[in-house]
Amino acid sequence: xxxxxxxxxxxxxxxxxxxxxxxxxxxxxxxxxxxxxxxxxxxxxxxxxxxxxxxxxxxxxxxxxxxxxxxxxxxxxxxxxxxxxxxxxxxxxxxxxxxxxxxxxxxxxxxxxx
Amino acid sequence: xxxxxxxxxxxxxxxxxxxxxxxxxxxxxxxxxxxxxxxxxxxxxxxxxxxxxxxxxxxxxxxxxxxxxxxxxxxxxxxxxxxxxxxxxxxxxxxxxxxxxxxxxxxxxxxxx
Numbered sequence: 001x002x003x004x005x006x007x008x009x010x011x012x013x014x015x016x017x018x019x020x021x022x023x024x025x026x027x028x029x030x031x032x033x034x035x036x037x038x039x040x041x042x043x044x045x046x047x048x049x050x051x052x053x054x055x056x057x058x059x060x061x062x063x064x065x066x067x068x069x070x071x072x073x074x075x076x077x078x079x080x081x082x083x084x085x086x087x088x089x090x091x092x093x094x095x096x097x098x099x100x101x102x103x104x105x106x107x108x109x110x111x112x113x114x
Numbered sequence: 115x116x117x118x119x120x121x122x123x124x125x126x127x128x129x130x131x132x133x134x135x136x137x138x139x140x141x142x143x144x145x146x147x148x149x150x151x152x153x154x155x156x157x158x159x160x161x162x163x164x165x166x167x168x169x170x171x172x173x174x175x176x177x178x179x180x181x182x183x184x185x186x187x188x189x190x191x192x193x194x195x196x197x198x199x200x201x202x203x204x205x206x207x208x209x210x211x212x213x214x215x216x217x218x219x220x221x222x223x224x225x226x227x
Binding site: 004035042043044045047050093095100101102104105107 | 147204
């Protein structure tokens with residue numbers, strides 16, 4: 001079965017500092033996709049960044065980057081120069097190439113201290 | 115473009131009542147999805163529709179039915195609501211491509227008393 005685990009229920013970061021959110025996953029397939037979604041208090045789910053498993057290069061979107069370790073089945077999100085607007089729930093998710101289903105982790109609440 | 119819209123935004127039901135959650139997208143997406151989000155958990159897939167005319171069960175389909183009315187609309191029906199169905203419900207849509215980003219609606223908060 002496909003699973004996604006986020007072991008950090010809550011993280012805190014000082015504004016302008018860097019924080020890393022952890023995610024591990026389990027799959028027996030070789031082709032899959034990984035995502036990080038942000039959910040602010042408005043409840044809207046917003047895609048932050050995605051990674052294709054067949055790409056070795058780590059994805060980057062402005063201040064957001066991932067550390068994708070395929071052998072370790074690890075997919076962490078690094079947020080640089082944290083801003084107050086980054087405060088939200090962050091969900092890691094995976095999707096197998098053979099399926100339409102997104103499997104979500106339980107989420108990490110990120111607090112940003114001014 | 116409105117993206118993915120859901121109605122209603124909030125709903126309170128009594129045990130045993132029925133209701134339909136509506137979802138529509140204007141992005142010409144092939145695939146649509148219904149998720150539920152419970153406190154302390156990520157989203158879990160209830161049902162999905164890979165393309166118009168098809169629907170399939172997700173992780174937690176019991177107690178729900180769906181209808182893919184046309185390419186734009188995908189509804190979720192609770193025939194006899196139970197307190198365990200108290201949750202926030204999200205609809206999403208995507209293109210039917212290999213690297214499909216799912217776009218989410220704003221959610222419906224449902225309380226069953």
